[in-house]
Amino acid sequence: MIVDEGTNPFEVGVATELFGLPRPELGLPRPLYEVTLCAPAPEIRMNHGFFTLTGASGLDAVDRADTLVVPGRPDNVVPRAPAVLDAIRHAHARGARVMSLCTGTFALAEAGLLDGRRAATHWRWADSFRRLHPKVLLEPDVLFVDEGDILTAAGSAAALDLGLYVWRRDHGAEIANHVSRRLVFAAHRDGGQRQFVERPVPDVRDESLAPLLAWAQERLGEPLTVADLAARARVSPATLHRRFRAQLGTTPLAWLTGERVALACRLIERGEERLDVVAARSGLGTAANLRARLRRATGLSPSAYRRRFGAGGGEALVS
Incomplete structure (x- = not known):
């Protein structure tokens, strides 16, 4: 440096x-x-x-x-x-x-x-x-x-x-x-700088997304939707969208997808070889969707990701 x-x-x-x-x-x-x-x-x-x-x-x-x-x-x-x-x-x-x-x-x-x-x-x-x-x-x-x-x-x-x-x-x-x-920092934060532009900060009640994010991270394998997140937060989907944009610089769906991809990566790194199991446990649904999301996020196929980061070495992931 x-x-x-x-x-x-x-x-x-x-x-x-x-x-x-x-x-x-x-x-x-x-x-x-x-x-x-x-x-x-x-x-x-x-x-x-x-x-x-x-x-x-x-x-x-x-x-x-x-x-x-x-x-x-x-x-x-x-x-x-x-x-x-x-x-x-x-x-x-x-x-x-x-x-x-x-x-x-x-x-x-x-x-x-x-x-x-x-x-x-x-x-x-x-x-x-x-x-x-x-x-x-x-x-x-x-x-x-x-x-x-x-x-x-x-x-x-x-x-x-x-x-x-x-x-x-x-x-x-x-x-x-x-x-x-x-x-004590988010491992992955989508979004841009517009959230940081100086602007007046109104005196409002605490609207932190932290409790909602923690709740969702424990249920990534479930069929969560943006509507489910909004219902949990007791706000409309539009209000939830605005809060995600203001606090995280991304959308609820993009955050949820990013968390699911990160969980899939962790499962692969820990040795899970069955692609359909990784997809189901991470909430990505299908092996095809997992492949597409992982390649978009990392540039690697699931098998290539496991060869690079997995605990077991070079075995191929199986559907």
Whole structure:
């Protein structure tokens, strides 16, 4: 992870919490990630000079990285240090995965990595980003963008979404869920940034969806519908839809489908080989629907997912 002059310490902390901490709860013989902080100078003043970071490695540490994390900073119109941009370019050129957090997208664009590619950055800086980098295909209404070798998160909190997505992509849904539980953060959150745009907050009674979500997660194998969720919440389907959009940035049906796919992934990872059983227990109904939903969510067939993440290795799933 590159720490540059003025870097936002929150995103440094998020990346450290995601990838740099020991996780004995996983019961693994070794850490799945090792994190090295590197910087272009021995002392780096963080955002607004709140504190000075010392003890980081030099930028030559980037040459050993499989993934390079680039946090953001608020002074996005000030050019990055040439050595930092060179390090980003060299890492990408030799095949490292590059991941920016919040306005770290500016650094990737300045390094020339994003021309003609999709990217996300904080909504507050979207207009400025477009003026500075018109060749980048900015997506202002998503939490993060995965372009394969380059991933960009839309904001500081969206860095958590992207980080858990990387855990899920690298090591499967079961391990990603362990990490999300330790963070006390949703393992998967659909939706865009419009929910974060500043607006007056009315004084209303608590309308948290948390109790409803917990209730539904215990019944994913049942034939739950959006109407069932609305009835449980004692609201109309339209009101439920508005609450899901406001609180989760997605629709009730999309959330329910995402939870069912995540449960199917966990069942496959735990060794369930019968595709029809996985489909039934996860609430996806049929093996055909499971195949389609899993491929859409992960890019893998059920058998390929099991070969990659399953406890039993390479056996094929059977219908």
